[in-house]
Amino acid sequence: MSTPNPDDYAFERKIPDGDNMERHVCADCGWIHYDNPKIVVGSVVTFEEKFLLCRRAINPRKGYWTLPAGYLEQNETTADGAVREAFEEANANIRIRDLLALYSVTHISQVQIMYRAELDRPEFSAGPESLEVRLFEWENIPWEDLAFPTVYWALHQYMQIKDEDYFAPFANASGEMLEKSYQILRR
């Protein structure tokens, strides 16, 4: 489902009374549309050291592989949202373990909350937003065909703590991991 583009509507940019930032204000009715950062919830899901990935049936990045993840809904906990997304995209019943990473993707104003999760049985199939869903051994992950840099970050950061019961969650990748992840988007 695509988000409507404010530019398609009769919105003006202005600073409402009592505010200190420009906002979209509807020229017809005065509604103030606060552009709030969006929350994406998802997970690195494993089954017997294999990784559950979904090939996207929708844009952006249709045809590329991603983690089960999507927008948090109203009145939903972040963990429940990650469980729901795995069910919607992969018909998979996952069990959340713990918080793997918290990413700020500032150019698109997204906060991504990524969990570590497990499948108890290798039961899954493509939901409506996926072309296919598969379990990959680490060596066979389609690195050349990942959808987003944060998929690359989450998978690599997972490998750093896969034997840990407790760890401090990761933030945005930096250095070599960041550079390599950006190569994804050139494809």
Next chain:
Amino acid sequence: MSTPNPDDYAFERKIPDGDNMERHVCADCGWIHYDNPKIVVGSVVTFEEKFLLCRRAINPRKGYWTLPAGYLEQNETTADGAVREAFEEANANIRIRDLLALYSVTHISQVQIMYRAELDRPEFSAGPESLEVRLFEWENIPWEDLAFPTVYWALHQYMQIKDEDYFAPFANASGEMLEKSYQILRR
């Protein structure tokens, strides 16, 4: 700054094409207003084992004590947002240490991201949204006059890990901590 109430506008509740949830749709212009969960960023800020708290100058919970925290803005990292909020509310230059907690406050669709942070010098003062700002020893924290349950959670969870360099961040309080925190709202 208060968020406009959708009920004050010519919005209808309906399910847009291609969606599976009811949304607010503007009856005048067709704009689809997605009610997305909001992100609050804040921190437990300490200076020499004392805790920085702000007394709220605005509703809700005007006059009660809170942590420096507020809504994440567009194009901002969660850590930068927490730094900005401490500066806006307490004129304090804080240094973020690590992620303390991730709360889902589902009845108001908020995700609260709380950091552990430090003040290098005890320099602060009330910003426009605060009546006063003070450093409290743990024993002197105004427990009877805290603004929100999550302030109670964050302070108590902080105490559990104050001597740790690395820890897994906390989620919503449960059990006795949750019950005690709800007593706050009876005042």
